[in-house]
Amino acid sequence: MSMDASGVEARVRASFMRQGAMALLGATVAHVAPGEVDLHLPFRPELTQQHGLFHGGFIATLCDSACGYAALTVLPAGQEVVSVEFKLNFMAPARGEHVVARGRVIRSGRTLTVCQGEVLVTEGGQERTVATMLATMMAVQDRAALTG
Amino acid sequence: MSMDASGVEARVRASFMRQGAMALLGATVAHVAPGEVDLHLPFRPELTQQHGLFHGGFIATLCDSACGYAALTVLPAGQEVVSVEFKLNFMAPARGEHVVARGRVIRSGRTLTVCQGEVLVTEGGQERTVATMLATMMAVQDRAALTG
Amino acid sequence: MSMDASGVEARVRASFMRQGAMALLGATVAHVAPGEVDLHLPFRPELTQQHGLFHGGFIATLCDSACGYAALTVLPAGQEVVSVEFKLNFMAPARGEHVVARGRVIRSGRTLTVCQGEVLVTEGGQERTVATMLATMMAVQDRAALTG
Amino acid sequence: MSMDASGVEARVRASFMRQGAMALLGATVAHVAPGEVDLHLPFRPELTQQHGLFHGGFIATLCDSACGYAALTVLPAGQEVVSVEFKLNFMAPARGEHVVARGRVIRSGRTLTVCQGEVLVTEGGQERTVATMLATMMAVQDRAALTG
Numbered sequence: 001m002s003m004d005a006s007g008v009e010a011r012v013r014a015s016f017m018r019q020g021a022m023a024l025l026g027a028t029v030a031h032v033a034p035g036e037v038d039l040h041l042p043f044r045p046e047l048t049q050q051h052g053l054f055h056g057g058f059i060a061t062l063c064d065s066a067c068g069y070a071a072l073t074v075l076p077a078g079q080e081v082v083s084v085e086f087k088l089n090f091m092a093p094a095r096g097e098h099v100v101a102r103g104r105v106i107r108s109g110r111t112l113t114v115c116q117g118e119v120l121v122t123e124g125g126q127e128r129t130v131a132t133m134l135a136t137m138m139a140v141q142d143r144a145a146l147t148g
Numbered sequence: 149m150s151m152d153a154s155g156v157e158a159r160v161r162a163s164f165m166r167q168g169a170m171a172l173l174g175a176t177v178a179h180v181a182p183g184e185v186d187l188h189l190p191f192r193p194e195l196t197q198q199h200g201l202f203h204g205g206f207i208a209t210l211c212d213s214a215c216g217y218a219a220l221t222v223l224p225a226g227q228e229v230v231s232v233e234f235k236l237n238f239m240a241p242a243r244g245e246h247v248v249a250r251g252r253v254i255r256s257g258r259t260l261t262v263c264q265g266e267v268l269v270t271e272g273g274q275e276r277t278v279a280t281m282l283a284t285m286m287a288v289q290d291r292a293a294l295t296g
Numbered sequence: 297m298s299m300d301a302s303g304v305e306a307r308v309r310a311s312f313m314r315q316g317a318m319a320l321l322g323a324t325v326a327h328v329a330p331g332e333v334d335l336h337l338p339f340r341p342e343l344t345q346q347h348g349l350f351h352g353g354f355i356a357t358l359c360d361s362a363c364g365y366a367a368l369t370v371l372p373a374g375q376e377v378v379s380v381e382f383k384l385n386f387m388a389p390a391r392g393e394h395v396v397a398r399g400r401v402i403r404s405g406r407t408l409t410v411c412q413g414e415v416l417v418t419e420g421g422q423e424r425t426v427a428t429m430l431a432t433m434m435a436v437q438d439r440a441a442l443t444g
Numbered sequence: 445m446s447m448d449a450s451g452v453e454a455r456v457r458a459s460f461m462r463q464g465a466m467a468l469l470g471a472t473v474a475h476v477a478p479g480e481v482d483l484h485l486p487f488r489p490e491l492t493q494q495h496g497l498f499h500g501g502f503i504a505t506l507c508d509s510a511c512g513y514a515a516l517t518v519l520p521a522g523q524e525v526v527s528v529e530f531k532l533n534f535m536a537p538a539r540g541e542h543v544v545a546r547g548r549v550i551r552s553g554r555t556l557t558v559c560q561g562e563v564l565v566t567e568g569g570q571e572r573t574v575a576t577m578l579a580t581m582m583a584v585q586d587r588a589a590l591t592g
Contacts, residue, residue, distance in 0.1 A: 020196040021203035024172065048168040055169035056231045057212045061205020083204045084408060085432055087235035087383055087531040089558050089578055091551040106576065107535040111407060112380060112434070114533050114576070132550065132558070134533055134578045136381055136432065138408070232556060233580055235383040235531055237410050237430055239403040254428065255387040259555065260528060260582070262385050262428070280402065280410070282385055282430045284529055284580065286556070316492040317499035320468065344464040351465035352527050353505025360501045379500050383531035 008073045012037060016069065027062055029069075035105035037069040042098045054094035056131075059101070059119050063088065063133045066103030067115035071137035074108045079139045084112070086135035094130040096123030103135075113137040156221045160185060164217065175210055177217075183253035185217040190246045202242035204279075207249070207267050211236065211281045214251030215263035219285035222256045227287045232260070234283035242278040244271030251283075261285045304369045308333060311368065315361070323358055325365075331401035333365040338394045350390035352427075355397070355415050359384065359429045362399030363411035367433035370404045375435045380408070382431035390426040392419030399431075409433040452517045456481060460513065471506055473513075479549035481513040486542045498538035500575075503545070503563050507532065507577045510547030511559035515581035518552045523583045528556070530579035538574040540567030547579075557581040 009032040016022055016029055022039075025047065031038035039062050041047070041054075049055040064086055071081045100120050107114035117133030157180040164170055164177055170187075173195065179186035187210050189195070189202075197203040212234055220229045248268050255262035265281030305328040312318055312325055318335075321343065327334035335358050337343070337350075345351040360382055367377045396416050403410035413429030453476040460466055460473055466483075469491065475482035483506050485491070485498075493499040508530055516525045544564050551558035561577030 015198045018198040019203065020192075020194045021206055024194040044168075046168045046172040050163045050166040055167065055209065057205070057209020058169055060208045060212065060234075061203065064205045064208065083238055085235065085237040085381065085430075086208075087233065087578055089233040089551075089580065090231055091558055107533075107573075114535055116576075129551075132560075132578065134381075134531055134576065136533065233529065233578075235430060237403075237432065239410055255385075255425075262387055264428075277403075280412075280430065282383055282428065282529075284385065311494045314494040315499065316488075316490045317502055320490040342464045342468040346459045346462040351463065351505065353501070353508045354465055356504045356508065356530075357499065357501025360504065379534055381531065381533040382504075383529065385529040386527055 007077070008032060008034060011077070012069045012072060015072065019065070021061065022065065025058060025061065027065070030100060032073065034073050035070055035108070037066050037073065037103045039066045039101045040098060043096065054099055054121065056090055056094070059094055059099060059131050060088050062099060062101040063103065063117040063119050063131060064135065066101040067117045067133060067135040068103070068137055070103035070105050070115050071113040074105050074113065075139050079141060081137050082140055084136040084138050086133055088131055088133045090131050092128055092130045094121050096121035098122055111139055113139070155225070156180060156182060159225070160217045160220060163220065167213070169209065170213065173206060173209065175213070178248060180217070180221065182221050183218055183256070185214050185221065185251045187214045187249045188246060191244065202247055202269065204238055204242070207242055207247065207279050208236050208281070210247060210249040211251065211265040211267050211279060212283065214249040215265045215281060215283040216251070216285055218251035218253050218263050219261040222253050222261065223287050227289060229285050230288055232284040232286050234281055236279055236281045238279050240276055240278045242269050244269035246270055259287055261287070303373070304328060304330060307373070308365045308368060312365065317357065318361065321354060321357065326396060328369065330369050331366055331404070333362050333369065333399045335362045335397045336394060339392065350395055350417065352386055352390070355390055355395060355427050356384050358395060358397040359399065359413040359415050359427060360431065362397040363413045363429060363431040364399070364433055366399035366401050366411050367409040370401050370409065371435050375437060377433050378436055380432040380434050382429055384427055384429045386427050388424055388426045390417050392417035394418055407435055409435070451521070452476060452478060455521070456513045456516060459516065463509070465505065466509065469502060469505065471509070474544060476517065478517050479514055479552070481510050481517065481547045483510045483545045484542060487540065498543055498565065500534055500538070503538055503543060503575050504532050506543060506545040507547065507561040507563050507575060508579065510545040511561045511577060511579040512547070512581055514547035514549050514559050515557040518549050518557065519583050523585060525581050526584055528580040528582050530577055532575055532577045534575050536572055536574045538565050540565035542566055555583055557583070
């Protein structure tokens with residue numbers, strides 16, 4: 001993880017800006033470091049499930065993206081990341097003013113990167129963990145494999 | 149699974165309409181039967197990841213919802229469903245005109261319901277599986293536990 | 297999946313015989329076909345958890361092996377398989393005379409193979425599903441990577 | 445987690461001794477504290493997969509048990525634990541003299557307990573993480589539900 005930190009951040013932000021999905025949600029990049037990406041998402045009614053809490057799927061979406069970008073920070077320039085699979089446990093109702101998803105690389109390999117994700121909701125100044133993720137990401141050399 | 153089919157469908161549709169998230173995505177209920185729910189989502193650029201395909205997180209969101217509603221169809225009236233956890237494997241790039249997520253109950257218990265989800269994308273009239281899910285849902289008696 | 301069926305079965309059986317773990321459990325190969333492997337395990341008290349049922353971990357072990365060998369059947373000769381990750385849902389208490397784990401390839405790629413596993417227990421002539429698995433397997437070219 | 449520590453340890457050890465599976469593997473209880481259980485397993489050829497490393501399924505078995513017992517430590521006396529599901533990522537080849545599986549409670553609820561598991565192998569005095577688990581455990585009031 002000896003990458004140039006500013007180059008890594010630029011790669012993450014450039015890719016993030018091309019995601020229609022992140023714009024639709026209203027998510028932003030809050031933190032980038034080698035092996036670490038945090039994404040931030042403020043609450044609004046369009047993000048809810050049937051009881052007015054953040055939708056679990058959107059929590060998964062944010063956390064999957066945070067993990068994918070965390071993986072990207074540890075790959076050589078020119079490589080891309082695809083999600084192979086992930087598992088998410090929901091741990092508490094996601095009610096609050098905003099969500100932060102923290103993606104962290106816990107095992108970095110040539111082909112596969114394993115990431116741990118944590119999602120925290122802030123409500124009235126109090127932060128609590130609402131979900132935890134374990135994700136497998138794959139490095140892809142050529143863009144064709146991604147859109148193929 | 150001896151429920152009145154129209155009552156089950158009404159419950160699913162009433163809950164679905166309260167989800168801001170499903171409206172934001174543009175998803176609709178395509179099929180409801182005891183133990184089965186299909187959700188439908190047409191493509192648009194706001195739903196994409198950085199390479200113009202359906203975002204994996206939104207595929208997970210749709211499939212999680214399909215599984216949750218499939219579980220709801222086998223519970224007694226008055227009970228609600230929360231997602232405990234799910235795992236999703238991505239199996240092919242999700243490029244096409246629309247997505248269908250199929251949630252199916254594979255084990256129905258008093259407290260926990262296990263569901264299998266499958267996501268198919270249609271492109272040029274051809275349908276292919278792009279993701280598969282295994283999800284655990286919990287029946288909740290009182291609404292307080294959901295928003296708690 | 298156009299392999300020579302007998303060659304595939306020979307590869308599976310040769311690898312299986314090298315597993316100390318399968319001998320310790322008392323498992324045998326019950327079925328091999330392209331993309332399909334079934335493993336069989338008779339009950340004995342050494343395989344139990346604290347309530348006298350088959351231990352869930354051994355059910356996972358058998359199912360992981362069935363999935364890994366199912367993946368091996370669809371790879372070119374000379375390649376080996378390692379488990380990247382798996383998830384298992386337990387669906388019923390595993391009490392009975394024997395267990396069968398069925399591994400099936402549901403997506404075959406150059407690097408990664410996705411498998412679905414099902415574990416059935418037979419008790420008094422009645423068979424029921426006790427667990428379901430979703431597993432990711434990786435093809436490995438050289439043996440060094442396996443023992444590395 | 446305000447339990448009497450020695451009472452908790454006695455419960456874990458009493459249950460552990462009833463598991464034929466743990467005796468077959470040769471596992472022992474290495475550490476018990478509220479929300480924490482470590483299990484220890486020395487290498488022997490009967491525990492291997494086809495390349496002479498610890499079998500991934502046995503690593504999963506040990507880690508599932510460590511997580512289940514960690515969950516037991518935070519439940520009221522008289523309750524039992526069953527594994528609902530778990531996911532395991534394999535992170536490195538499991539070659540070494542012994543394995544330790546560490547189960548930790550990360551979310552404790554009335555019905556469900558979420559645990560994180562980590563498996564470390566020691567080889568030549570060097571310890572490294574070979575697997576990570578995310579598991580859901582369920583509290584069960586009556587023994588009938590367990591043997592059902």
